[in-house]
Amino acid sequence: MILMTETIIEQIGPDLFRTEIPLPKNPLKATNSYLIIGKERNLIIDTGMNREECRTAMMDYLARLDVDLEKTDFFVTHLHTDHIGLVDVLLKENAEAYFNEPDAEILRQENLWELVCQLSAQHGFPVEEVDSAIDAHPGQRYSPENDVNYKMVEDGDVLNYGRFELHCVKTPGHTRGHTCLYDPNLKWFFSGDHILGDITPNISTWLIESNPLGEYFQSLDRVAGMEIELVLPGHRSLIRDHNKRIQELKEHHRRRLDEVFSIVIKHGPCNAFQTASYMTWDLVAAGWEDYPLMQKWFATGEALAHLRFLEVEGKLKREISEEVMYFYAQ
Numbered sequence: 001m002i003l004m005t006e007t008i009i010e011q012i013g014p015d016l017f018r019t020e021i022p023l024p025k026n027p028l029k030a031t032n033s034y035l036i037i038g039k040e041r042n043l044i045i046d047t048g049m050n051r052e053e054c055r056t057a058m059m060d061y062l063a064r065l066d067v068d069l070e071k072t073d074f075f076v077t078h079l080h081t082d083h084i085g086l087v088d089v090l091l092k093e094n095a096e097a098y099f100n101e102p103d104a105e106i107l108r109q110e111n112l113w114e115l116v117c118q119l120s121a122q123h124g125f126p127v128e129e130v131d132s133a134i135d136a137h138p139g140q141r142y143s144p145e146n147d148v149n150y151k152m153v154e155d156g157d158v159l160n161y162g163r164f165e166l167h168c169v170k171t172p173g174h175t176r177g178h179t180c181l182y183d184p185n186l187k188w189f190f191s192g193d194h195i196l197g198d199i200t201p202n203i204s205t206w207l208i209e210s211n212p213l214g215e216y217f218q219s220l221d222r223v224a225g226m227e228i229e230l231v232l233p234g235h236r237s238l239i240r241d242h243n244k245r246i247q248e249l250k251e252h253h254r255r256r257l258d259e260v261f262s263i264v265i266k267h268g269p270c271n272a273f274q275t276a277s278y279m280t281w282d283l284v285a286a287g288w289e290d291y292p293l294m295q296k297w298f299a300t301g302e303a304l305a306h307l308r309f310l311e312v313e314g315k316l317k318r319e320i321s322e323e324v325m326y327f328y329a330q
């Protein structure tokens with residue numbers, strides 16, 4: 001039996017509500033789903049995963065605020081299932097779901113998981129564990145079941161809902177097409193997973209030619225230059241001082257880069273999986289061996305993003321040995 005607690009709905013301002021859609025057994029705990037009530041149409045920003053607990057919380061949220069889905073559009077900040085998961089279930093025929101092309105392209109990729117599987121083995125993730133890691137991956141288990149005919153937004157596009165004038169701000173890093181929404185009148189910024197308060201957004205990759213951490217730093221600088229009074233993130237609490245938080249996030253990744261560089265200096269050529277095993281992680285477990293498989297998976301992707309950044313900076317080089325990629329200091 002699933003024990004249900006009543007969904008907490010918070011009114012943030014006139015016409016704007018937030019609820020936390022629960023993510024059971026997930027370190028993120030919940031996804032913030034924002035609802036803007038407009039005269040003609042409403043907008044929901046991010047939805048939670050395609051799983052029972054999220055669906056129940058979402059339906060409760062909508063029922064209690066008397067939201068008519070026929071008059072409700074959706075905006076998805078990025079492709080991760082804790083944001084996009086319920087869009088296909090909730091979207092009515094005449095409603096719009098706004099999304100971005102770079103992330104949509106990844107979701108359209110045929111054999112996405114086979115590809116990810118091959119790539120992770122190339123970065124040292126133990127081949128015998130790849131299948132179980134993929135089976136456990138929330139992106140595999142809780143993503144939307146049906147294709148959605150998304151309306152793609154570009155940087156600078158403006159969406160008007162109620163008293164909100166929402167400008168699309170492309171912030172690649174957490175994902176390639178990650179897009180935030182900014183209201184320049186209210187100076188409110190819906191940040192998705194680009195800026196989070198109590199936790200650090202995961203910056204990871206399996207695609208070695210990309211440099212997501214480099215893009216992330218640029219996207220942080222872009223937002224640092226904006227006039228923002230309130231950040232409304234995809235998880236956890238709202239943020240008042242965006243520049244302070246951006247500074248902390250940049251320092252966090254700089255420290256991580258120093259750590260990864262010292263690991264390669266100390267241990268010699270390392271693949272991403274080995275590097276992750278030497279890094280410090282904020283997890284309750286005796287050691288790397290005891291970490292849940294899924295956390296090792298995310299850790300390896302994150303290690304790779306840092307190794308790749310150091311390679312682009314010219315501090316590391318790569319070599320392939322028996323189909324596995326290793327990084328070494330120049």
Ligand SMILES: [Zn+2]
Pocket residue numbers: 080082083193234235
């Ligand atoms: Zn998220």
